[in-house]
Amino acid sequence: MTTDGNPRAKILVVDDDAEQAMAIKAILESRGYVVGTVNDKASGLEGARTESPDLIILDVMMEGRQDGFEMARELKKDPQCKDTPILMFTSIKEKTGTDFKSAAGDPSWLPVEGFLDKTSDPEVLLAEVEKLLAK
Secondary structure, X not given: OOOOOOOOOEEEEEOOOHHHHHHHHHHHXXXXXXXXXXXXXXXXXXXXXXXXXXXXXXXXXXXXXXXXXXXXXXXXXXXXXXXXXXXXXEOHHHHHOOOOXXXXXXXXXXXXOEEEEOOOOHHHHHHHHHHXXXX
């Protein structure tokens, strides 16, 4: 595991849509990343704490409409996880009409380092992952 952008970096994908999670996993594994997937907030919190990923890719709307927002805030308050970068990868704008991207980085509301719409091209996703791992 590494945080310097090395393709062996460990990434945790948290998304309740199993097909979406597997698609993200396939894209990332094609570049040599080690990828784990979970499908809910509770499993995501546990995975973040036990697996110590280099990056977390997080959906917003899972069991609850704000699970991803809540999870991000919990992780940033956790001494063990607070420095792990989070990429919010969501279709919330498409589903709600509200664009939360401008709030990304707000330490109290949306403490994430990156924010992408699920409609983004896989190359855009990979570029964002590489950027966040290089920090």
